[in-house]
Amino acid sequence: xxxxxxxxxxxxxxxxxxxxxxxxxxxxxxxxxxxxxxxxxxxxxxxxxxxxxxxxxxxxxxxxxxxxxxxxxxxxxxxxxxxxxxxxxxxxxxxxxxxxxxxxxxxxxxxxxxxxxxxxxxxxxxxxxxxxxxxxxxxxxxxxxxxxxxxxxxxxxxxxxxxxxxxxxxxxxxxxxxxxxxxxxxxxxxxxxxxxxxxxxxxxxxxxxxxxxxxxxxxxxxxxxxxxxxxxxxxxxxxxxxxxxxxxxxxxxxxxxxxxxxxxxxxxxxxxxxxxxxxxxxxxxxxxxxxxxxxxxxxxxxxxxxxxxxxxxxxxxxxxxxxxxxxxxxxxxxxxxxxxxxxxxxxxxxxxxxxxxxxxxxxxxxxxxxxxxxxxxxxxxxxx
Amino acid sequence: xxxxxxxxxxxxxxxxxxxxxxxxxxxxxxxxxxxxxxxxxxxxxxxxxxxxxxxxxxxxxxxxxxxxxxxxxxxxxxxxxxxxxxxxxxxxxxxxxxxxxxxxxxxxxxxxxxxxxxxxxxxxxxxxxxxxxxxxx
Numbered sequence: 001x002x003x004x005x006x007x008x009x010x011x012x013x014x015x016x017x018x019x020x021x022x023x024x025x026x027x028x029x030x031x032x033x034x035x036x037x038x039x040x041x042x043x044x045x046x047x048x049x050x051x052x053x054x055x056x057x058x059x060x061x062x063x064x065x066x067x068x069x070x071x072x073x074x075x076x077x078x079x080x081x082x083x084x085x086x087x088x089x090x091x092x093x094x095x096x097x098x099x100x101x102x103x104x105x106x107x108x109x110x111x112x113x114x115x116x117x118x119x120x121x122x123x124x125x126x127x128x129x130x131x132x133x134x135x136x137x138x139x140x141x142x143x144x145x146x147x148x149x150x151x152x153x154x155x156x157x158x159x160x161x162x163x164x165x166x167x168x169x170x171x172x173x174x175x176x177x178x179x180x181x182x183x184x185x186x187x188x189x190x191x192x193x194x195x196x197x198x199x200x201x202x203x204x205x206x207x208x209x210x211x212x213x214x215x216x217x218x219x220x221x222x223x224x225x226x227x228x229x230x231x232x233x234x235x236x237x238x239x240x241x242x243x244x245x246x247x248x249x250x251x252x253x254x255x256x257x258x259x260x261x262x263x264x265x266x267x268x269x270x271x272x273x274x275x276x277x278x279x280x281x282x283x284x285x286x287x288x289x290x291x292x293x294x295x296x297x298x299x300x301x302x303x304x305x306x307x308x309x310x311x312x313x314x315x316x317x318x319x320x321x322x323x324x325x326x327x328x329x330x331x332x333x334x335x336x337x338x339x340x341x342x343x344x345x346x347x348x349x350x351x352x353x354x355x356x357x358x359x360x361x362x363x364x365x366x367x368x369x370x371x372x373x374x375x376x377x378x379x380x381x382x383x384x
Numbered sequence: 385x386x387x388x389x390x391x392x393x394x395x396x397x398x399x400x401x402x403x404x405x406x407x408x409x410x411x412x413x414x415x416x417x418x419x420x421x422x423x424x425x426x427x428x429x430x431x432x433x434x435x436x437x438x439x440x441x442x443x444x445x446x447x448x449x450x451x452x453x454x455x456x457x458x459x460x461x462x463x464x465x466x467x468x469x470x471x472x473x474x475x476x477x478x479x480x481x482x483x484x485x486x487x488x489x490x491x492x493x494x495x496x497x498x499x500x501x502x503x504x505x506x507x508x509x510x511x512x513x514x515x516x517x518x519x520x521x
Contacts, residue, residue: 049470051511176474177509184477261470263511273470273512324476324486336477338511340470341491 002284005364008042012358017042019355021348022193022280022291029292038288043355043362046195047212047277047347050188050339051263053174054154054225055272056092057110057252060146061121063087064138069131070123074098075109077120086131090151093262093272105270107262110150113142114214115257148252150213154224156276158196159242159300162187162321162335164313164328167306172267176338178305182313182328185302185335190344191295191318195278198291200241204280206365211248212277212351215259217360218250220278228375238297240315243375248276259347275343277351281362295319302328388435390419390458393448395428402451412436412444459502459517462495468514469493475506475515 011017018041020028025044029037061070063086071082073089077098080091095106112119118139127134142148163175164182171178176186191197199205209220224245232240259275282288296319301312316326325332354360395402400423408414414436422429434441448455471493475484483499484506486492506515 050472176511177478179478186474186477261512264513265511266508271511273472322488324488334477336475337473337486340472342471345491 003042003282005281005283005362008281009361011042012355012361015356015358017355019043019045019279019352021345021352022046022198023345023348025288025291026192026294029288030294034289034292035285037292038282038285041282041288044198044280044282044291045277045348045351045355046190046193046198046280047275047344047349047351048156048190048194048339049259049273049275049343049347050190051174051265051271052152052155052157052274053094053271055110055150055152055274056090056106057113057148057150059089059091059148061087061089061140062144062146064133064136066133067131068123068125068133068136069128070125070136072124074122075106075119076104076112077122078104078106078109080106080109082123093152094270096270102264102269105262105264107270107272110252110272111257111260111262113145113148114252114255114260116141142253145253149249150218150252150255151221151247151249152274153247154226154245155248155274156195156224156246156278157188158194158200158244159240159298160188161301161303161310161312162316162326163305163310164302164333165306166304166313171306172265173305174265174268174271175305176265176336177267182331182333185321185326185328185333186338187300187318187321187335188338189300189318190339190341191298191322192293193341193344193348195276195280196244196246197241197298198293199278199280199287200239200244200290201371202244202369203287204283204365205246205278206368208363208366209278210360210363211250211279212275212347212354213248213250213255214275215256215350216250216254218248218276219363220246220365221249222247223369226375227369227373229371229373234299234315238299240299242300244369259343273340273343275347277347279351279355279360279362295322302326386435386437387441388433389441389460390431390433391445392456392458393428393430393432394454394456395423395430396452396454397425397427399452400428402453404448404451404453407447408434408444412440412447414440414444459504461497461500461502461517462504462506463516464493464495465514465516468512470512470514472511474511475509478505478509480505 165178228243
């Protein structure tokens with residue numbers, strides 16, 4: 001009894017669709033079996049709220065009089081790209097302020113804009129016949145901007161290695177502070193609530209998929225950068241998936257500061273917590289079985305961030321990490337999440353409400369992403 | 385209500401002979417516990433724990449300042465900005481006493497002030513700057 005996107009959307013329009021969060025789906029399947037859950041449930045909502053460096057926003061400022069072709073641009077003293085058309089820019093989340101360094105960056109500018117604050121725009125130009133002006137110094141807020149949309153090239157990582165440090169000194173990484181001799185483990189996932197762990201081969205998620213993005217409606221725009229497909233069949237029958245990512249976009253003006261947050265990782269720099277929720281239609285029992293997989297059957301590897309290439313130390317289930325401790329080298333080591341499960345739940349619940357109220361329809365992917373793809377390293381070549 | 389605070393006192397050279405402790409005990413009913421003391425050619429430094437009622441501690445500190453002795457307060461506890469906290473848990477793994485921990489039901493961050501030793505490890509580990517130290521209430 002397979003269902004189609006159209007059939008499920010018809011039910012959503014009528015307010016008849018049965019929508020549950022991925023956590024509820026895990027519970028329901030455990031109680032009543034996958035077969036019954038597949039029959040009863042139409043849509044499963046997922047959610048994640050974690051630091052995602054590969055994020056940023058496209059902005060169009062409109063033209064001043066006389067006009068300027070902005071080639072050197074600063075927003076609250078954070079450099080933005082002057083490499084596209086006259087009054088377009090892209091501001092990257094990890095870009096650092098010239099004056100405040102790691103304390104303020106592109107992510108903070110984006111958060112300030114979302115929260116309706118005024119942001120100082122300074123731009124310079126060599127001046128051209130068509131754009132004579134050489135300098136501008138003004139203030140903009142989101143209502144002033146023609147377009148302001150997030151375009152995050154790599155978000156919602158399917159599965160990410162947990163981090164530890166075997167060396168003798170503390171290291172400061174994008175996975176947070178890692179204490180010497182494996183005294184702590186940091187990980188980042190919402191586990192059984194995480195979008196790409198729940199549809200691990202991305203049968204229903206592809207280009208055009210409508211999603212929850214930072215409190216507004218967004219879309220999957222492309223395969224995420226560094227998209228790769230890694231599958232490992234484990235001896236106990238469980239399957240480990242890793243490597244898929246999505247590029248997402250959405251209107252910054254519709255977003256909420258509750259679901260996006262600029263962050264600073266000490267000794268590393270600025271990043272941005274991004275809130276994403278992806279709805280997964282329960283098309284058939286195979287998909288329902290994936291949606292029913294719980295944290296004790298989802299795994300990651302603990303990697304040594306002090307060694308080149310971050311070699312894996314051990315495979316661990318998310319249930320073990322979630323317990324607050326994981327066993328490593330025969331010791332119980334504190335395990336802490338960098339992503340917020342509480343926020344991820346809020347996102348999955350909000351998306352469930354949107355779909356339940358009939359206002360949010362599912363979009364079938366316009367194109368699917370590769371079923372097999374590897375990730376190439378950068379090979380350095382001799383200068384010619 | 386009785387409480388204890390840790391303070392660092394800086395005596396300029398001219399003030400090194402002042403009987404501060406005597407007056408704190410006698411006039412303000414403060415228990416004066418010296419944790420560290422050092423006197424050199426230019427100044428005296430004293431780290432002390434003061435125990436007494438909130439009102440007397442305030443008055444005692446004012447008295448010390450009137451003697452032209454500089455008072456620096458040690459952090460009393462960490463404070464968490466509930467509006468900033470995103471309940472990730474980054475602070476919990478590095479907190480040495482488990483004063484910061486996640487509620488595994490709600491996945492909200494919990495804080496037990498009795499366990500906190502004010503080591504301040506969490507202040508810089510928090511990615512959203514939601515934790516600071518409270519100097520004196």
